[in-house]
Amino acid sequence: MGIEAWYMDSSEEDQRKPHKLSPPRPVSPEQLQALGVFHWKLNADIYETDPELEQIRKSRGYSYMDIITIHKDKLPNYEDKLKMFYEEHLHLDDEIRYILEGRAYFDIRDREDRWIRIAMTTGDLITLPAGIYHRFTLDETNYAKAMRLFVGEPVWKSYNRPADDFQIRQQYVASLQGS
Template sequence: MAYLILQSTQERIENQQDIKNYLENNNVIYEHWDTSRLPEHLQENYALTDEDKQRILDAFEPEIKAISERRGYQASDVISLSETTPDLDQLLNNFQREHHHTDDEVRFVVSGNGVFVIQGQEQFFEVHLTPGDLISVPPNVRHYFTLDTSRKVVAVRIFVDEAGWVPVYDKE
């Protein structure tokens, strides 16, 4: 389950209802989906074929469909980052540049861990995501994404339009 760290005080929030409330107050959607039906050979597998990625999308089709209907999302895909990813350090450097999008940025963590650092109404906060966690950062909210020390994640990305996913960098 996710946890939060408030950057100005380093306060750690672990209570799931407190996390949901904090994120809701900052217009960030948070859900936790059941990952137990993911086929065993895809759990903690970071070397995914296109077929494997489709199986992941198929496994979570009901949830993806439900949130897409509620939010107007039109497409989804699967990304995998790990020590076998070419140029992982360069990718992470790019991800860690503060930016925003003109569309929601939605990630559902299937395996591994990811961290979103988001500019909230009062301060920046970190959302540490684990398998089953879904987050949607609203349009035009400054943020960046990184990995924790394990340096690996498999995540479903869900979006309205790929053009809305192009990052707009706030600081050059």
């Protein structure tokens, strides 16, 4: 089964709710790929020894890995971190996340600047391209344990919107013109 994604409503209600349009407007894995977003479904129970994960890491050069648990009892400054993750931003590098336990959402902007919500559950690995505007939140379960992967040294810096003058943003937007 592929990943579930949909266009979001404009409600300001709790960010952890699904925010589906009525009627819903689903987004296909192919539409996500056209925006540079890729997904794999893996067996999170064996993440420490999973040959499929190892193959993805080797083929894409993901040499650094750590694990973050996003829960009020596990993450210092939990509420502040959730607010920060939910600020619309971009990175100068790809963002790679693998959900080991729990559930969360990544929201990304499409070509017309509309929000698409991507539902992440245990076993979902996703890559967001450098330069894409996005944000992250938990769902109503308020819990996710995720692996963070990087090419080389980890880069934690995010640039809140507006960041349209960044070269990486311009390269990302240009890459959409060709697809």
